[in-house]
Amino acid sequence: MSTPQLVVHRDKELMAQAAAARLITKIVDAQASRGSASIVLTGGRNGNGLLAALAAAPARDAIDWARLDLWWGDERFLPEGDPDRNVTQARAALLDSVPLDPERVHAMPASDGPHGTDVEAAAAAYAKELGRAAGPENRGAVPAFDVLMLGVGPDTHVASLFPELPAVRETERTVVGVRGAPKPPPTRVTLTLPAIRAAREVWLLAAGEDKANAAAIALSGAGEIQAPAAGARGRSRTLWLLDTAAASQLPRSLYPPATP
Ligand SMILES: O=C(O)[C@H](O)[C@@H](O)[C@H](O)[C@H](O)COP(=O)(O)O
Known part of the structure; x- marks a missing residue:
């Protein structure tokens, strides 16, 4: 697993624009080398801010939208179309305005979908969908996503992995249901750390x-059960994209980077 790298931007608007530019390049490169790209979206203000910045970016149409798979890191388990669902917000920010292949937009199940209010069945169905998309090189578990984005909560939660709750301790399943989340709504579906x-x-x-403390804790060697953001690492890269306010409590050894 990779060691976190930090990029600190002046403010959240610039962070969203720079991250959108970075994402466009990643998607175009993945499509050039592998034929398609797979991206995991996150909810929250920053995730949606990035999508809105992408919608406004002139280079956005360098992306071949029909060869893009979209997945979600977590979802609030609410009825289809609920304004609080991450997918509803993502559609409004970007997805409705680009020519995606609907078959490749993998929204997590809603609470009025085929599994009704059974959040574990909904989680299992999403795990199956991921498994179908995974190549044999990924042992059938989940695809090797090109980029997986996560908003960081003030309590260090990522996706719907909250400190100390059972979901963050999961080591086998790829998707689980969450009940009793400290942030509303209490019932959610989430990818796990594996x-x-x-x-x-x-x-x-x-x-x-409000993220400064969380970033400092997660980047200072905290355990992933207490600080889930600390356990979110990519195979080849882990990138923290911050604004100066969120970086304000980082240990001096991490930021600003040491000069040689
Ligand atoms: O499901 C949720 O309740 C939110 O989506 C949450 O997980 C969010 O991603 C983080 O709290 C970061 O939020 P902001 O990006 O809004 O700061």
């Missing part, structure tokens, strides 16, 4: 003063 770590690159997004 699924997150299958990604080539993991990008953690943190902007604002």
Whole structure:
């Protein structure tokens, strides 16, 4: 697993624009080398801010939208179309305005879908969908996502992996249901750390003063059960994208980088 690298931007707007530019390049490169790209989206203000910046970026149409798979790191287990669902917000920010292949937009199940309110059945169905998309080189578990993005919560949660709750301790399953999440809504579906770590690159997004403590804890050697963001690592790259406010409490040894 890769060691985190940090990129600190002046403010959250610039962070969103720079991350969107970075994502366009990643997708175009993956499509050039492998024929298609697979990206895992995150909810939250920063994840949606990035999608809105991508929608406004002139270079966005360098992406071949029909050869892009979109997955989600977590979802609030609510009815289809609920404004609080991550997929609803992503559609409004970007997805509805680009020519994606609907078959390749892998939204997590809604609470009024085929599994009803059974969140574990919904999680198992998503795990199966991921398994179908995974090549044999990935042992059938999850695809080797090109980029998996995660917003970081003020309590160091990522996806719906909250400190000390059972989901963050999962070592076998790739997707689990969450009940009793400290942030509403309490019922959610989430990728687990093993699924997150299958990604080539993991990008953690943190902007604002309320993230400063979480970033400092997660980047200072905390354990992943207490600080889930600390366990979110990519196979070849782990990138923390921060604004100066979120970076303000990082240990001096991490930021600014030491000069040679
Ligand atoms: O499911 C949720 O309740 C949110 O999506 C949450 O997980 C969010 O991603 C982080 O708290 C970061 O949020 P911001 O990017 O809004 O700071």
